[in-house]
Amino acid sequence: MASANAIAATGQAILTLIADAVPHDEFPNAQFELYQAKDFQNPMEEGISLYLYRITPAGEIRNYPSRIGPDGKRYRQPLTINLHYLLSAWAREAAKQQRLMGWAMSALDTPILSAGLLNQNGPEHDTFHPDETVDLTMETISIYDMGAIWDVAKPFTQPSVCYVARMIAVESQIEVPAGALVQTRVQRTGKVVPA
Amino acid sequence: MSTQVVVLEEVTLTAPFGVRFWDVSANSPAGGGLLVTAYPNSYHELLTTATESPSSVYSFSGLPGLRRAENSAGDNAFWSVNPPICPYTIQVRDLQERYLPYSFSALLPVRGLFGLWSSPLLSALTPDSTWLPLFSTPARPIPGPTGMVHAQLQDTFGGFAAWAIVTVQAQGLPLRTGLSDERGEVSIAQPYPEPSGSGLASPLSNPKLSDQSWLVEVAVFYTAGKVDQPLPELDQILHQNKAVAWRDTAHTSPANQFTLQFGQDLVLRSTDSTSGRELPVLLVMPAGSPL
Numbered sequence: 001m002a003s004a005n006a007i008a009a010t011g012q013a014i015l016t017l018i019a020d021a022v023p024h025d026e027f028p029n030a031q032f033e034l035y036q037a038k039d040f041q042n043p044m045e046e047g048i049s050l051y052l053y054r055i056t057p058a059g060e061i062r063n064y065p066s067r068i069g070p071d072g073k074r075y076r077q078p079l080t081i082n083l084h085y086l087l088s089a090w091a092r093e094a095a096k097q098q099r100l101m102g103w104a105m106s107a108l109d110t111p112i113l114s115a116g117l118l119n120q121n122g123p124e125h126d127t128f129h130p131d132e133t134v135d136l137t138m139e140t141i142s143i144y145d146m147g148a149i150w151d152v153a154k155p156f157t158q159p160s161v162c163y164v165a166r167m168i169a170v171e172s173q174i175e176v177p178a179g180a181l182v183q184t185r186v187q188r189t190g191k192v193v194p195a
Numbered sequence: 196m197s198t199q200v201v202v203l204e205e206v207t208l209t210a211p212f213g214v215r216f217w218d219v220s221a222n223s224p225a226g227g228g229l230l231v232t233a234y235p236n237s238y239h240e241l242l243t244t245a246t247e248s249p250s251s252v253y254s255f256s257g258l259p260g261l262r263r264a265e266n267s268a269g270d271n272a273f274w275s276v277n278p279p280i281c282p283y284t285i286q287v288r289d290l291q292e293r294y295l296p297y298s299f300s301a302l303l304p305v306r307g308l309f310g311l312w313s314s315p316l317l318s319a320l321t322p323d324s325t326w327l328p329l330f331s332t333p334a335r336p337i338p339g340p341t342g343m344v345h346a347q348l349q350d351t352f353g354g355f356a357a358w359a360i361v362t363v364q365a366q367g368l369p370l371r372t373g374l375s376d377e378r379g380e381v382s383i384a385q386p387y388p389e390p391s392g393s394g395l396a397s398p399l400s401n402p403k404l405s406d407q408s409w410l411v412e413v414a415v416f417y418t419a420g421k422v423d424q425p426l427p428e429l430d431q432i433l434h435q436n437k438a439v440a441w442r443d444t445a446h447t448s449p450a451n452q453f454t455l456q457f458g459q460d461l462v463l464r465s466t467d468s469t470s471g472r473e474l475p476v477l478l479v480m481p482a483g484s485p486l
Contacts (some may be wrong), residue, residue: 020390038410068224112340117404120389130368130386131221133340140274181252183307184209188202195197 002118002170005127008034010083010134010165011050012121013113018048021107027100035088040153046091048104050194053149054084058167066176076172083165084139086149088158098159105161111136113165209269211261214245214285217326218294219372220337220384223252225329229289235259236282236300245460252308258283264304271302274306286426287329294329295374299429308312311429319362319370326431330374333382341384342413342455344371348464349476350419351441355379358427359417359463360435365409365455374432379476385411387457407457414451415440419481436482443468443478451479 002009011034019032030046033039043049058080067075087108089101112135115128128134139162141149150157212233216225231245231253237257245253256265260281267273279302286297301309310324320328337343344363348356359375365388373383390407417438442450445468455461465478 016390017404056424114340114387115388117388125367125389129222131341131384133338136350178250181250181308183213184207184267187206187208189204190200190202191203192198195199 002128002168003124003126004170005124006053006118006168006170007052007083009118009121009127010113010168011052013086013118013134014085014087014108014136014163014165015048016049016121017113017117018104018107022048022100022103027096027103028102030100037152040156043153043156043158045173046096046100046160047089047101048079049088049090051086051088051149052083053086056082056084058082064169067171074176074178076176078169078176080167080169080173083168085163085165086160087163088160090158101159101161106137108136108138108163132169134168136163138162139164154190206264208256209265209267209273209304210256211258211264212283212301212309213248213252213305213307213436214309215252215326216287216294216329217321218331219320219328220335224326224367226291226293226406227251228291229287229294229329231235231285231287233258233283233285236284239240258303261304261371267402277304279303279305287327289329289332292332293335295332295376296426297429297432298426299327311433315368320371320372328372330372331382331384333376333380335382337382337384340455340458341386343460344373344383344385344413344453344463345460346375346477347415347475348375348381348415348440348479349479351446351478352419356415356417356481358432359415359438359461359479360432362414362416364412385455385461387455390457405457409455411442411453411455411461412451413453413463415477415479417479417481426435437481439480441465441478441480444474446478446480 005125014030022030027046029046031044032047033044035049035051061080064077064080066077069075087104089097089104091097091100112133115130118128118134119125141162199318207363218225219238220333227247232242234242238269241259243255243258245255247253264277281473283303284298285301286298294387308325311327320327327443348359350356356379361373361381361383363383363385365385366386368386371383371385373381375381388409390404415438416435418435440450442448443466450465464473465475
């Protein structure tokens with residue numbers, strides 16, 4: 001289970017994976033940035049943008065068990081979420097833009113992100129525990145929904161693809177006070193009588 | 196009309212022994228479903244099976260010779276005059292074969308959770324002394340993209356180095372610990388460290404993730420013949436001394452550093468000095484060996 005920085009770390013890790021895979025000789029000026037809605041009004045010349053357009057509760061598991069930390073203490077259930085991203089390629093020419101998109105999608109063919117990759121951009125390097133991973137899969141959304149997402153960027157609509165990072169468990173720091181372990185039980189049998 | 200309750204009988208039940216287990220590989224409480232049994236050292240046939248509580252504590256009732264303790268008040272007065280004196284052997288097995296079996300000795304009854312003896316390895320294995328470590332079997336499936344370190348340990352006398360502790364450490368990550376089984380086979384999940392020379396801040400051409408590799412430090416703790424077979428004693432496992440793993444059959448250099456490549460399992464091997472070929476085993480010289 002990850003700390004509260006997991007959302008930011010996941011987006012940066014996806015971009016890192018793409019940045020490491022794109023050939024620098026073909027795309028020497030390519031930028032790789034996390035985008036907010038306002039950035040679409042003044043987009044980059046060349047590169048890959050990643051826009052976190054939606055966060056949803058991870059519906060797969062709603063009754064996640066409470067966590068027992070390495071310190072042996074019990075903490076509240078984690079908050080499990082899915083992160084929905086819009087990945088867009090930017091370039092002056094359509095062919096170059098599509099080649100860049102191809103490289104990016106090829107890089108994300110590794111569907112599981114390891115903790116080392118997720119933590120590498122910091123500043124904290126323990127956001128995800130060493131054994132943790134994040135599943136990243138391509139997501140198909142309708143033309144209508146895609147249009148709604150691109151509303152923030154009209155008239156700069158670009159060819160894009162959606163990904164979802166699934167089942168990110170943001171751990172709680174709230175300790176659940178557990179009752180002490182019981183070694184002795186006392187059973188009393190009695191009867192009710194008038195006082 | 197007011198009423199009152201008159202107590203007719205009072206029965207107290209005290210658990211004379213309770214123990215819980217820590218999954219060393221997952222760094223979390225061990226999964227349930229373990230078969231934990233105990234018997235008095237002189238009467239192997241008087242085997243009693245523990246029951247597992249919702250808090251993952253395995254406790255016993257009906258242990259031979261401990262009836263008085265079980266029906267005691269379990270208060271300070273009782274424990275102060277009833278020190279643990281009954282020698283028992285406790286065996287831990289996992290029928291699902293996730294964890295390697297072992298046994299340990301204890302004097303019963305024990306107040307509170309059973310604690311572990313001091314061991315130089317203990318602090319790296321469990322959160323505190325109220326947990327006993329459980330080690331993964333080599334065949335246990337490990338989920339996720341994690342580096343796997345495998346080895347079959349062979350001691351310098353030609354036999355399998357069974358029940359040896361193997362530690363693996365990559366820079367910036369916690370120590371990982373594994374235990375070899377009776378055939379000397381051990382598998383340790385070693386999560387991949389952070390990629391080097393990579394990241395969004397790097398202005399240079401970045402190496403691909405699939406090209407990444409990391410150095411890992413390997414250590415073996417093995418004292419030949421110290422650990423009984425086929426069910427080893429935990430105390431003996433944890434008190435083995437550091438052995439020397441050799442890179443080749445001529446024993447020219449110790450094998451304490453290996454390279455973990457992303458996406459590939461790391462198999463620790465020694466090489467045959469005469470042919471230069473890799474052996475299927477890692478040669479280990481037991482601690483204290485005259486060789």
